[in-house]
Amino acid sequence: MSKSRKIALAYSGGLDTSVILKWLQDTYDAEVVTFTADIGQGEELDSVRPKAQQFGVKEIFIDDLREEFVRDFVFPMFRANALYEGEYLLGTSIARPLIAKRLVEIARQTGCDSISHGATGKGNDQVRFELGAYALWPEVKVIAPWREWDLNSREKLLAYAEKHGIPITKKKGGGSPYxxxxxxxxxxxxxxxxxxxxxxxxxxxxxxxxxxxxxxxxxxxxxxxxxxxxxxxxxxxxxxxxxxxxxxxxxxxxxxxxxxxxxxxxxxxxxxxxxxxxxxxxxxxxxxxxxxxxxxDREQAHLKDELMPKYASLVYNGYWWSPERRALQALIDATQExxxxxxxxxxxxxxxxxxxxxSKDSLFDATLSTFEDDRGAYNQKDAEGFIRLNGLRLRTGAKRDQR
Known part of the structure; x- marks a missing residue:
């Protein structure tokens, strides 16, 4: 495999990325820059810096991105009312484009020629991270250890960590089995x-x-x-x-x-x-x-609902930075004025x-919708022609079927 001079790693300080840090240093003979994003996960991040320093990392980035995450990613997505497959609110999916964006920024800022992440070769996150990176830095080299190494189980990762003196913080109560x-x-x-x-x-x-x-x-x-x-x-x-x-x-x-x-x-x-x-x-x-x-307006609302599944799939599949998602966002944002x-x-x-x-911008008109006297705001006789015109094709089809 070709050697990388300097690699920017999306680093959480957990088992996977702690092993990846050492593995990148040994396998690629490279200097590693670490980036840890605080996007409101509520975890203690104080241990991240000393763990990276233990393995000689000189450039360590721990960024508070909570406001940017909600303002520029979560809220725009909620303007679209996005649900994947009718239920999922895309909580994991929407975080990945921000992490990819900042990882690329740090990589370019520090003179890296590659980026790396800890997503497995079976999941969605590898796609989201890498599509985001390619959209923002077309020439970037991506190193995905889970697609290269043979450390394909928790037991093998723990054995590697023990062999190389990698500290693994045990969570209180033994942590979660999930x-x-x-x-x-x-x-x-x-x-x-x-x-x-x-x-x-x-x-x-x-x-x-x-x-x-x-x-x-x-x-x-x-x-x-x-x-x-x-x-x-x-x-x-x-x-x-x-x-x-x-x-x-x-x-x-x-x-x-x-x-x-x-x-x-x-x-x-x-x-x-x-x-x-x-x-x-x-x-x-x-x-x-x-x-x-x-x-x-009715047609605005219905158009949004028709487009929403496409928008949700783009977010889920990692196309946040694609031209089609940006175009959909522009349309959606225009409806929100x-x-x-x-x-x-x-x-x-x-x-x-x-x-x-x-709302001061409400389109609801009680004089139109009321069951009481509307004082001439709506002429109910107008509905007769409306119905006959809209029923014309149905009547035509029914006459054909009767022949």
């Missing part, structure tokens, strides 16, 4: 018993949300304010994008909102089963659709209910 990915939007769980789609996960799998059965016995009312399609305040308290989402996560977690058990279709062709917790995102989606119901106002929601035992919405 492969987990967390950020400001969600936590995902895969592996372990979840590999049997008939197996019911125990309640202790969940980290963000209370069991709905144990949630408060009384519903809680929450009001969310929107400005051009983005949530800007919760219960009258304005905040940054991350602060707003964090508050919604707390409320959703308290009421057991946002749990999902899903068998999904990976881009590489494998079906996988995972559990997801997205408390704030579940509330946000409900609220955003509620405010859009007031403010969007008048999506302003407030939505009132009721949170109760795992569910989110609409409890009111209002």
């Amino acid at each position: 492969s987990m990915d967390a950020n400001a939007l969600h936590i995902s769980y895969e592996g372990g018993g979840l590999e049997d789609p008939w197996w019911c996960p125990p309640d202790d799998i969940w980290r963000l949300t209370r069991n709905p059965e144990d949630a408060p016995a009384e519903a809680q009312i929450v009001t969310i304010e929107f400005d051009k399609g983005d949530a800007v305040a919760v219960d009258g308290v304005r905040g940054t994008p991350f602060e707003v989402l964090d508050k919604l996560n707390q409320l959703g977690g308290l009421h057991g909102i946002g749990r999902l058990d899903l068998v999904e279709n990976r881009y590489v062709g494998i079906k996988s089963r995972g559990c997801y917790e997205t408390p704030g995102g579940t509330i946000l989606l409900k609220a955003h659709r509620a405010i859009e119901s007031l403010c969007l 008048r999506v302003n106002g407030e939505v009132r929601l009721k949170l109760y035992k795992g569910n989110v209910y609409n409890a009111g919405r209002r």
Whole structure:
């Protein structure tokens, strides 16, 4: 294999990337630059720097990207009401383009000729990281150790770590038996018993949300304010994008909102089963659709719903930086100019209910929709011609069938 002079590694400090750091140094005889992203995963990052330093890493980047993540990736996606395969709120998928972007920036800034990541050769993340990198740096060389080495089990990784003196931090209580990915939007769980789609996960799998059965016995009312399609305040308290989402996560977690058990279709062709917790995102989606119901023209709303599955697939499959996703985003963002106002929601035992919405840009006209006297605002006789014209093809077809 060709040698690399300098490699930028997406580094979490966990077992996989700690082994990868040493493996890259030995296999490629290269200097390694590490990059760790804080995107709201809530993990302690203090140990990352000394672990990298132990293996001679001189350039160590630990970046707080929480606000950028929510502002420039999560919120634009929620303007589209994106759901993959009708259920998944794309919590893992949406984090990858930001990590790829910053990894490429650091690689170019520090004079690296290659980047590396810890995604396996079976999953979606390898696709997302690498498509993002190629879109932003066409000449970049990508090193994916999971597609090269023979360390294809946890036991082999642990043996390698012990042989090379790589410290592996053991989590309190022995850690989780699942492969987990967390950020400001969600936590995902895969592996372990979840590999049997008939197996019911125990309640202790969940980290963000209370069991709905144990949630408060009384519903809680929450009001969310929107400005051009983005949530800007919760219960009258304005905040940054991350602060707003964090508050919604707390409320959703308290009421057991946002749990999902899903068998999904990976881009590489494998079906996988995972559990997801997205408390704030579940509330946000409900609220955003509620405010859009007031403010969007019918055809705007229907067009968005037709385009949404395509948009969601682009995010899921790693095409955030593609021209087609950017084009869709421009259209979606154009629909959000008048999506302003407030939505009132009721949170109760795992569910989110609409409890009111209002907007200065509302298209709702009570004089048109009322069952009472509309004072001539709508001439009901107009509906006769409308129906006859729209029924013309149906009548024509029925006459043919009668012949």
